[in-house]
Amino acid sequence: MKKIAVLTSGGDAPGMNAAIRAVVRQSIFNQVSVVGIRYGYQGLLEGDYLPLEVGSVGDIIHKGGTSLFTSRCPEFKTEQGQIHGMRRLQKNGIDGLVVIGGDGSFRGAQKLSRLGFPTVGIPATIDNDIVGTDFTIGFDTAVNTVIEAIDKVRDTATSLERIFVIEVMGRSKGDIALWAGLSAGAESILVPGVKPDMDAIVKRLIQGKQRHKKHSIIVVAEGVSSADQVAKAITEKSGLETRVTVLGHIQRGGSPSAADRLLGSRLGARAVDQLLAGKSGVMVGVKNNCLVDVPFEIAISENHELSISLYELAQSLAI
């Protein structure tokens, strides 16, 4: 393998730059040249390729977003697009590809590897919804961003003795809500897969008021409901006044945490090592702090499960 390409695809995530840097530096360390593909699969199809040197990835490890930019590319979902993409890579003398992204991006990567093009994936999405890895790049930073926001909301909630319903991202999964809700001391956390018990939530709020509790924070994963709907249901059931905060895309930005920089660096180097060892059709991940390889078909399965023990802990600590 003489030349490797790297791209970022789908939703950006803090720590993607650390992974790009590691792919580039680990390749050069192994005397392999490396090309950055800008704008994900769109750039792959259009030939938006950029030779990268050691210095090209200097000064990016601390930056959010992705220095290679990203995109959503419907054309790559077609077989014609995938074959065209593979030919384009081959014409540019590229022998292997590293795809940094989420499950959608891995579906594209899986197609390329099935066509016979050596392809390895690195999980990067704030949602932490990839099977076979304990963490995805960007999740830790997003959780920290949410905690910081909730801490701020709590200041005003306490001052006015208010109830806040805070909506967080996560697509159809609840890891951001659960980890951030628990870490921020939320009274209730609503996550996909656990039927919301509005009566219990309201009862807890009323009991809190009776105990002269000064604030209440309810965290809602976007995959369950909107914060507006939850707030409305609370007011209808109890007459209690609520306020709503939808955190939105601030959760995807910002300087990556130490954990995400470390994960990006470890997985970036591992992806190159695996390509050089002749592997393809796998995502590199981390399990119990050890690096692992996971076939794409497992990584993209819908089986990512929420930690029930963490959910129960959040419930018992919020009494």
Ligand code: ADP
């Ligand atoms: P993420 O990787 O963050 O989950 P998306 O789901 O938006 O993001 O997917 C990113 C890109 O991956 C898509 O725009 C498309 O180019 C490619 N992709 C998604 N699904 C498939 C698929 N089934 N086959 C081939 N490529 C796909």
Ligand code: F6P
């Ligand atoms: O997958 C990352 C994510 O931020 C999800 O949490 C969210 O539902 C989605 O992307 C938002 O997508 P967009 O940036 O296209 O609005």
